[in-house]
Amino acid sequence: MEKIRNKQVLPDITELEALCRIAQQKxxxxxxxxRVCQSNNKVILGKNEFSGTQKYCPGDEIRFINWRTSARSxxxxxxxxxxxxxxxxxxxxxxxxxxxxxxxxxxLLSIQVACAISYILLNTGNKLSIIFFDEKVNGFIxxxxxxxxxxxxxxxxxxxxxxxKGGDSLLHRCIPLLKTPSxxxxxxxxLKPDMxxxxxxxLAAMKNQIHILHVMEQQEYLLTQTDLILxxxxxxxxxxxxxxxxxxxxxxxNFKQQHxxxxxxxxxxxYHYSFSNTNQSWQDATIKHIRRL
Amino acid sequence: MLHWSNSLWLxxxxxxxxxxxxxxxxxxxxIVFVSSLLFWSPENNKxxxxxxxxxxxxxxxxxxxxxxxxxxxxxxxxxxxxxTESSLHIWFDDSISMQTQEKKGTRTSIAIDHLLxxxxxxxxxxxxxxxxxxxxxxxxxxHRNDYENWRAILSNWLTPNSTTLQxxxxxxxxxxxxxxxxxxxxxxINQWYTKNPISQLLTIGSKTENSAIIxxxxxxxINNSHSLEAITQIFHDGGKTTNRTLQLFSGKDILKQWELxxxxxxSKQVQFKIDLSSIQSEQLLLQxxxxxxxxxxDSLKINSSFYLKAKIIGHCPDSLIRALxxxxxxxxxxxxxxxxxxxxxCGNLVFNSKTPTLKxxxxxQSAINTKPLTWLTDNKTLNNLYLKQEFIQYFLxxxxxxxxxxxxxAGDTSLINYxxxxxxxxxxxxxxxxxxxxxxxxxPVLITGLIDLVTQQSLLxxxxxxxxxxxxxxxxxxxxxxxKQTKHPTYSTNSYSLTPWLIxxxxxxxxxxxIIMFKRNNIHHKLKQ
Numbered sequence: 001m002e003k004i005r006n007k008q009v010l011p012d013i014t015e016l017e018a019l020c021r022i023a024q025q026k027x028x029x030x031x032x033x034x035r036v037c038q039s040n041n042k043v044i045l046g047k048n049e050f051s052g053t054q055k056y057c058p059g060d061e062i063r064f065i066n067w068r069t070s071a072r073s074x075x076x077x078x079x080x081x082x083x084x085x086x087x088x089x090x091x092x093x094x095x096x097x098x099x100x101x102x103x104x105x106x107x108l109l110s111i112q113v114a115c116a117i118s119y120i121l122l123n124t125g126n127k128l129s130i131i132f133f134d135e136k137v138n139g140f141i142x143x144x145x146x147x148x149x150x151x152x153x154x155x156x157x158x159x160x161x162x163x164x165k166g167g168d169s170l171l172h173r174c175i176p177l178l179k180t181p182s183x184x185x186x187x188x189x190x191l192k193p194d195m196x197x198x199x200x201x202x203l204a205a206m207k208n209q210i211h212i213l214h215v216m217e218q219q220e221y222l223l224t225q226t227d228l229i230l231x232x233x234x235x236x237x238x239x240x241x242x243x244x245x246x247x248x249x250x251x252x253x254n255f256k257q258q259h260x261x262x263x264x265x266x267x268x269x270x271y272h273y274s275f276s277n278t279n280q281s282w283q284d285a286t287i288k289h290i291r292r293l
Numbered sequence: 294m295l296h297w298s299n300s301l302w303l304x305x306x307x308x309x310x311x312x313x314x315x316x317x318x319x320x321x322x323x324i325v326f327v328s329s330l331l332f333w334s335p336e337n338n339k340x341x342x343x344x345x346x347x348x349x350x351x352x353x354x355x356x357x358x359x360x361x362x363x364x365x366x367x368x369x370x371x372x373x374x375x376x377t378e379s380s381l382h383i384w385f386d387d388s389i390s391m392q393t394q395e396k397k398g399t400r401t402s403i404a405i406d407h408l409l410x411x412x413x414x415x416x417x418x419x420x421x422x423x424x425x426x427x428x429x430x431x432x433x434x435x436h437r438n439d440y441e442n443w444r445a446i447l448s449n450w451l452t453p454n455s456t457t458l459q460x461x462x463x464x465x466x467x468x469x470x471x472x473x474x475x476x477x478x479x480x481x482i483n484q485w486y487t488k489n490p491i492s493q494l495l496t497i498g499s500k501t502e503n504s505a506i507i508x509x510x511x512x513x514x515i516n517n518s519h520s521l522e523a524i525t526q527i528f529h530d531g532g533k534t535t536n537r538t539l540q541l542f543s544g545k546d547i548l549k550q551w552e553l554x555x556x557x558x559x560s561k562q563v564q565f566k567i568d569l570s571s572i573q574s575e576q577l578l579l580q581x582x583x584x585x586x587x588x589x590x591d592s593l594k595i596n597s598s599f600y601l602k603a604k605i606i607g608h609c610p611d612s613l614i615r616a617l618x619x620x621x622x623x624x625x626x627x628x629x630x631x632x633x634x635x636x637x638x639c640g641n642l643v644f645n646s647k648t649p650t651l652k653x654x655x656x657x658q659s660a661i662n663t664k665p666l667t668w669l670t671d672n673k674t675l676n677n678l679y680l681k682q683e684f685i686q687y688f689l690x691x692x693x694x695x696x697x698x699x700x701x702x703a704g705d706t707s708l709i710n711y712x713x714x715x716x717x718x719x720x721x722x723x724x725x726x727x728x729x730x731x732x733x734x735x736x737p738v739l740i741t742g743l744i745d746l747v748t749q750q751s752l753l754x755x756x757x758x759x760x761x762x763x764x765x766x767x768x769x770x771x772x773x774x775x776x777k778q779t780k781h782p783t784y785s786t787n788s789y790s791l792t793p794w795l796i797x798x799x800x801x802x803x804x805x806x807x808i809i810m811f812k813r814n815n816i817h818h819k820l821k822q
Contacts, residue, residue: 098328191329217328232330241333254332 009108010157011282016119019283023120023290053077087126088143090178090208091118093160094188096134096169097233099215100162105278106217110187111157112282113213113289117185118157120290122150131177132160135168140177167234168192171199181207189215195262200271210271213289214262216255218279296788298370305365309358316354353809360802367795374788378418378437379470383408384491386425386475386482387451388458389765393476393500393587404474404497405447411495413440421469422450425482428459460485476770483773498770502531504555505590505766506539509579510758513599514566518621521567521597525579526760529555530767538582539563543597544574550582560763572597590766599755600624601748602631604648607639612731613653616740622752623744635748649717649747656688659724664704670711674742675700684730688722700746711746719747 056076069077132139266273276285391400422433476498507526514520541549580592636646662685699707710720
């Protein structure tokens with residue numbers, strides 16, 4: 001398998017800043033960012049460093065209003081503890097062998113989008129953690145804030161690669177590392193028999209808000225050879241495949257069905273779902289996802 | 294059975310598995326790792342296996358191995374050979390001479406033994422025996438699975454036959470191997486042998502001396518009605534002079550005996566008289582006292598009775614009865630049970646007789662003849678008989694038969710009709726009672742002539758002859774040219790080459806392979822697009 005050189009492909013700071021500005025200007029879903037007041041439709045970035053409070057936005061729970069600070073400032077202020085609880089983010093990146101096939105595009109898109117979303121989240125005052133998982137947790141950057149945290153995450157994204165062979169995608173391995181309530185973005189190809197539905201339900205039951213970025217390689221089912229032996233990169237299973245147009249169409253339909261099924265599952269359970277193909281740029285994939293938030 | 298012209302090519306067959314190996318090596322290059330096999334089993338997910346990769350070759354190897362195999366087979370030039378047993382036709386001389394007694398039996402029995410021994414080990418499915426003396430005799434077919442009974446069947450079928458040779462001319466149209474079994478004593482058979490495709494000649498017999506009674510004839514003596522004149526002819530075939538005792542028997546009594554000295558190839562006549570009073574049995578037997586190698590020609594029998602028995606039906610006029618009784622060799626009887634040779638019918642009775650019949654018709658009225666009489670027959674007795682026209686009164690014939698011919702005409706009127714077949718009948722329309730002919734001596738002559746006509750005999754001058762062909766008594770082998778190449782029945786083989794079919798099959802399979810490859814390349818091309 002081709003060795004992936006993440007260092008060269010991760011977006012640089014300029015690109016990330018540009019994307020962040022676009023995100024702010026377009027006023028994408030405010031929940032991704034710290035706070036958005038629906039009344040003036042203004043995005044509030046960052047916290048009130050002095051009072052430990054933030055301006056109240058409709059929808060905030062009344063019991064977290066700091067009445068004393070509100071009386072002093074003539075506007076409602078909510079407590080910092082409440083804000084921190086809501087700004088806890090985890091990005092779980094599937095680093096199983098399937099993410100490196102059929103070429104590096106799927107993995108690169110995943111870490112590029114992860115990098116971009118990490119920058120936006122950290123820049124908007126969220127706490128962020130990165131977890132790389134396959135059949136176990138391969139890498140973990142604990143929750144943190146600010147530029148130092150982004151640097152750690154950036155380096156981590158540069159260093160990690162999908163394993164070359166074997167393994168599995170076990171999302172529940174990440175659960176012990178998660179603090180709840182939190183928001184969890186799972187970036188994966190979801191190529192499992194149950195499409196991680198069980199783990200996702202379990203994760204949601206733990207007061208985690210689930211965000212799903214379904215990454216798919218466009219060339220996944222485009223084969224240019226006939227009469228192939230297909231080998232599962234993870235399980236090692238093999239099967240013969242006669243590359244006929246009919247069979248290819250069936251496989252294409254299977255993949256499409258998987259995408260639709262996962263999408264339907266997410267909609268049913270209120271998970272934020274976006275689908276990105278490798279023919280998209282990381283910017284498009286990032287914006288597509290945060291637009292849906 | 295399958296045979297190979299170049300069987301060494303078959304040694305290449307073990308190379309065929311290499312084709313599978315080559316496909317297997319090629320198939321290793323076709324292993325593609327995919328993210329998950331979940332979606333690659335469009336038909337049945339169970340096809341997925343968790344076993345390690347086993348490089349199984351593309352199934353087209355079977356087609357190509359088949360092509361290679363057939364190519365090797367066609368190089369070995371196979372052909373299908375069928376063996377068929379030839380049929381053997383035996384032309385068996387079953388003439389009298391084959392009954393000659395040799396040391397080990399008759400020539401026929403020796404020939405059967407000889408034939409069976411010859412045929413025993415040969416690839417003969419059927420043996421067909423043909424008779425040389427009886428053309429209409431059905432052929433005898435002997436089947437191999439019934440070999441044990443061949444001797445008995447042949448012996449029963451080969452009965453001595455004294456008829457003249459019926460040598461077939463269609464032998465060339467009969468497929469198979471032809472053999473001739475003969476004693477070569479008959480030059481006609483020998484000539485037939487040289488002109489026909491007989492592949493083997495089996496000659497039997499070594500005896501040469503044979504005497505035969507060729508003929509024996511008797512007639513009443515003209516001057517003495519109580520005596521018979523007889524003459525016999527004796528023939529001797531052989532190389533030595535022989536003495537034979539000839540005896541004449543009547544019943545068990547020896548009437549006469551002669552001592553004959555016969556030279557080689559001598560034909561001797563013996564004339565003698567037989568007193569009728571000495572004859573006790575109608576049958577006279579002339580034979581040699583001692584039999585020689587061929588018994589069948591050592592005796593001849595003859596019936597000494599010259600009388601013709603006639604049965605009278607109906608009421609015949611006395612004049613007719615007197616005329617019949619005046620015939621010296623005619624005996625009239627009235628018992629219908631006795632076997633007769635002539636029927637005399639008076640009146641217009643309808644009677645179907647199986648013997649020659651003289652029918653004397655009657656009617657109420659008869660006409661007086663005024664016209665001259667004319668004979669229309671070759672019978673000398675009748676033709677020379679002059680009848681005056683005034684002798685005759687006749688009945689008008691009411692009907693005329695299709696096959697009858699008029700033999701006596703009075704003008705346009707037929708007085709006597711003769712029907713030759715299917716049964717000899719003379720229809721007599723002369724009124725016997727009113728015609729004056731009955732008072733004239735011409736009348737008995739007329740009746741005698743009509744009897745001769747209807748019986749086709751000359752009863753007044755009877756001669757009895759019994760004889761046999763002289764050539765039947767030749768038992769000495771005549772020279773025969775056995776210059777033909779001896780041919781035994783063999784397996785006839787038909788071989789049929791299978792190579793063209795195999796090559797055609799190869800072309801078909803190559804076409805199938807090309808179609809498969811074309812389709813595959815087409816898909817490959819589409820996928821690349």
